Amino acid sequence: MPLIYDSSSSIEKLLDQGFEMPIHFAAVGTNGAAVTGTYRFSSNSSELDCQIRSQTPAPEGMTAPVNIMFVDSNGQSALVVLRPTAQRELTGTA
Secondary structure, three states: OOOOOOOHHHHHHHHHOOOOOOEEEEEEEOOOOEEEEEEEEOOOOOOEEEEEEEEOOOOOOOOOOEEEEEEEOOOOEEEEEEOOOOOEEEEOOO
């Protein structure tokens, strides 16, 4: 069962908690598949733009649970855990 994740709600929550752009992320599935990237606001609007920096090839994609670490330009961090039931957990910032 594929896991579909809309990151915009997580980014909005992080911004509400004081995170500042750019926000970098690293996501790792339980099968070792990983992706890293950076979120910024689009140059002409307040829409999110995501640039993938690296991605490991995995024919099946990422298997859940998937852990996503977010880090902002000031060093704040947060962890989002995506579970097979599509529940998301936002755990504390450091």
